[in-house]
Amino acid sequence: xxxxxxxxxxxxxxxxxxxxxxxxxxxxxxxxxxxxxxxxxxxxxxxxxxxxxxxxxxxxxxxxxxxxxxxxxxxxxxxxxxxxxxxxxxxxxxxxxxxxxxxxxxxxxxxxxxxxxxxxxxxxxxxxxxxxxxxxxxxxxxxxxxxxxxxxxxxxxxxxxxxxxxxxxxxxxxxxxxxxxxxxxxxxxxxxxxxxxxxxxxxxxxxxxxxxxxxxxxxxxxxxxxxxxxxxxxxxxxxxxxxxxxxxxxxxxxxxxxxxxxxxxxxxxxxxxxxxxxxxxxxxxxxxxxxxxxxxxxxxxxxxxxxxxxxxxxxxxxxxxxxxxxxxxxxxxxxxxxxxxxxxxxxxxxxxxxxxxxxxxxxxxxxxxxxxxxxxxxxxxxxxxxxxxxxxxxxxxxxxxxxxxxxxxxxxxxxxxxxxxxxxxxxxxxxxxxxxxxxxxxxxxxxxxxxxxxxxxxxxxxxxxxxxxxxxxxxxxxxxxxxxxxxxxxxxxxxxxxxxxxxxxxxxxxxxxxxxxxxxxxxxxxxxxxxxxxxxxxxxxxxxxxxxxxxxxxxxxxxxxxxxxxxxxx
Numbered sequence: 001x002x003x004x005x006x007x008x009x010x011x012x013x014x015x016x017x018x019x020x021x022x023x024x025x026x027x028x029x030x031x032x033x034x035x036x037x038x039x040x041x042x043x044x045x046x047x048x049x050x051x052x053x054x055x056x057x058x059x060x061x062x063x064x065x066x067x068x069x070x071x072x073x074x075x076x077x078x079x080x081x082x083x084x085x086x087x088x089x090x091x092x093x094x095x096x097x098x099x100x101x102x103x104x105x106x107x108x109x110x111x112x113x114x115x116x117x118x119x120x121x122x123x124x125x126x127x128x129x130x131x132x133x134x135x136x137x138x139x140x141x142x143x144x145x146x147x148x149x150x151x152x153x154x155x156x157x158x159x160x161x162x163x164x165x166x167x168x169x170x171x172x173x174x175x176x177x178x179x180x181x182x183x184x185x186x187x188x189x190x191x192x193x194x195x196x197x198x199x200x201x202x203x204x205x206x207x208x209x210x211x212x213x214x215x216x217x218x219x220x221x222x223x224x225x226x227x228x229x230x231x232x233x234x235x236x237x238x239x240x241x242x243x244x245x246x247x248x249x250x251x252x253x254x255x256x257x258x259x260x261x262x263x264x265x266x267x268x269x270x271x272x273x274x275x276x277x278x279x280x281x282x283x284x285x286x287x288x289x290x291x292x293x294x295x296x297x298x299x300x301x302x303x304x305x306x307x308x309x310x311x312x313x314x315x316x317x318x319x320x321x322x323x324x325x326x327x328x329x330x331x332x333x334x335x336x337x338x339x340x341x342x343x344x345x346x347x348x349x350x351x352x353x354x355x356x357x358x359x360x361x362x363x364x365x366x367x368x369x370x371x372x373x374x375x376x377x378x379x380x381x382x383x384x385x386x387x388x389x390x391x392x393x394x395x396x397x398x399x400x401x402x403x404x405x406x407x408x409x410x411x412x413x414x415x416x417x418x419x420x421x422x423x424x425x426x427x428x429x430x431x432x433x434x435x436x437x438x439x440x441x442x443x444x445x446x447x448x449x450x451x452x453x454x455x456x457x458x459x460x461x462x463x464x465x466x467x468x469x470x471x472x473x474x475x476x477x478x479x480x481x482x483x484x485x486x487x488x489x490x491x492x493x494x495x496x497x498x499x500x501x502x503x504x505x506x507x508x509x510x511x512x513x514x515x516x517x518x519x520x521x522x523x524x525x526x527x528x529x530x531x532x533x534x535x536x537x538x539x540x541x542x543x544x545x546x547x548x549x550x551x552x553x554x555x556x557x558x559x560x561x562x563x564x565x566x567x568x569x570x
Contacts, residue, residue: 054083054095058191058225062209062217065101070225072098080460081518081543086184089242091137093148102217103461104155105163108132116155121162122171127151132165134184138242145193148182154209154217156461163209163220180206182222188247191225197384215375232256238284280306311563314528315538338537375477382501383478383555387412389441393554395443407431408440408472412554415444418483425453428497430461438462438470441553446479448486451504454495457518457547466550471551472498472519488521489515499548499556508540513525515540520548 007009035146059287060068069077070084077098084095084107111130120130126565132150149169154161165182167175174180182205192205205223210216229245238257243250251257283306288295289303315336337355375382386392395412398404401423404413410426415421421444431438438500442449455472462468478485485504489496491511499520507527508515514532521542533539548556 001080015210024416041220054085055227055230056084056086056093056095056225057228060097060105060207060225061221062099062102062219064217065099068099068102068105068220070096070097086134086525087137087242088244088246089138091133091146092134093132093150097152099154102154102156105152106130106155108150109547111151111153111155113155113462116153118153118159118162120151121164123151123169125173125393126184127169144186146184148184148191148207152207159210160211160215163207163217165207169210174208178206178219180208180219182207184227188227189227189246191222191227253350280305313353317540382475384445385476387475387555388414388445391555393441404442405440408438408470409552410437410439410467412441412443415442416446416479418447420448420450420488422454423449423451423455425455426472427456427458428470428472429458431465434465436465436468438468439472439551439553441473441475441555443555444476444484445476446481446484447476447485449474449476450490451493451496454491454493455497456495457497469547469551472552473496473548473552473556474500474502475555476501477503491529499553501556514539514541516543519541 006310044527046333054071056070057074058070059074060070061401062068062484068222070081071077072082077101080098082096082098082104084093085094092108094110096107096110097105099105104116106113108131111117117130120128127150130147130153134146134148136146143442148165150165151169152163152165154163163171164174164180164269165179167173182191184191185193194204205225207220210218229247230237232244232251232254234307236399237244238251238254241500243254245254245256247254248257250518282289282304283296283299286296288299288302290299292299294300297306377385384392388395390412391414393410395414398413398415399417402507404423404426406426406429409431423442428440429438430436438506444454457470457472460469474487476485476487485502487500487506489507491509492513493509493515495516495518497518500522501520502523503561505525505527506521506523508529510529510531512532513530514537517540531540
């Protein structure tokens with residue numbers, strides 16, 4: 001039985017992902033077969049970084065580029081980790097969408113991100129700056145229509161990419177024969193007004209991108225977009241002064257909050273007194289009772305003591321979970337889930353782990369590459385000798401981790417000096433031009449790898465070639481005497497990107513700092529050691545995107561041999 005416990009019990013896991021259809025697997029093994037974890041990354045350095053809490057779902061359509069995904073939870077969405085969000089209290093709209101053909105689409109003040117920033121066209125206040133909102137707000141229940149105002153933007157197009165969400169915002173007023181707008185129907189939660197005046201072709205939900213030189217996308221259809229209200233069933237949502245489910249009742253006045261709403265705590269009761277018996281009172285009142293900064297479940301005094309404050313839980317976005325002998329772990333809090341898709345096991349039972357899709361299936365055993373099998377397994381092979389001999393790219397010997405460049409240039413950076421190779425913070429850059437390669441591999445034999453700083457990718461935009469896309473990998477294997485083969489992540493590290501393979505183990509570090517991995521991870525044993533989770537945030541989050549498939553690091557091509565491949569990444 002595999003157990004998810006902080007810094008005492010190793011978890012033997014395997015992560016995998018299907019490119020485009022976004023099916024990833026977290027396999028947790030026990031006993032004789034100890035399979036590690038693979039996972040494909042979503043870049044934390046990209047302008048779009050969101051979570052399941054982003055409440056705008058669905059798609060927009062622009063004739064020149066096709067579908068635009070407004071949330072990474074859309075089936076087949078691609079693009080990494082992103083989403084758009086409407087604040088029910090203020091109406092403010094921000095966040096990101098993704099187009100396979102146009103790249104990132106920002107909304108509202110998210111367009112202030114450096115890679116998206118610029119000057120909006122002349123507009124009426126308050127839309128003369130990067131800002132968007134669905135107004136009026138706060139929202140009340142019923143069949144009323146709200147209208148989006150302000151701006152979105154195609155980041156790659158610079159100031160030619162601004163998207164007007166309402167014809168009344170620009171100066172001069174653009175409401176002519178086709179008065180475009182993006183309405184929000186409070187009764188259906190869709191961005192569509194079926195009773196109102198239409199836009200081209202009797203459409204009812206259009207934005208506009210056009211420029212004086214005749215360029216632009218033209219009308220952008222938002223009829224397939226909608227908002228998913230959040231059920232008010234958690235302490236956080238029942239204490240934020242917002243009608244999160246749009247049913248007309250706010251916080252503890254909503255019957256759905258009955259399980260997490262408690263009478264006000266007695267005067268003087270503070271979070272650090274929670275262990276004495278009143279945890280559910282002082283940890284659900286939206287108040288910093290002891291005046292130390294954090295409140296409720298964000299206060300460490302509440303974590304692990306109040307029923308609504310769960311810590312040390314693991315989240316795998318877009319993931320399936322596999323176990324040979326069953327799964328036993330800390331249950332996710334409230335409406336959260338450990339994995340997006342199926343829970344698969346050969347025998348035993350499932351305790352704690354929850355699937356968002358509600359799917360349970362059986363699975364067969366898998367084998368991870370190891371020295372005992374000449375680094376061949378059921379999931380592919382790692383050609384260790386070929387990597388070292390330059391078969392997959394030029395080999396550069398390095399003496400320390402500081403010698404690892406930000407521009408990887410399609411090379412293998414080899415270290416065989418023994419001991420521990422310390423890797424500092426790095427932001428890996430995309431390649432440039434027809435021959436510029438963004439992929440690269442750190443190959444370490446007979447030594448351990450210690451990551452002491454955040455590893456990130458630069459903006460995901462590439463000019464013309466997928467081979468430009470930054471894609472990092474680490475392979476750490478043991479030498480003939482059995483030394484090395486570990487990847488150790490420092491407890492202060494918050495983000496790691498890349499396809500990581502460690503023959504012996506990967507550990508995330510004992511810390512209350514939440515950890516997010518955007519990459520593939522594989523090892524015989526994985527130690528998930530972080531304890532910084534709350535009722536809404538996992539202590540450790542593993543996320544998916546397709547870099548290691550689209551532009552695999554040198555020598556890791558076989559990892560994705562059964563997946564769709566990008567033909568111009570050579």
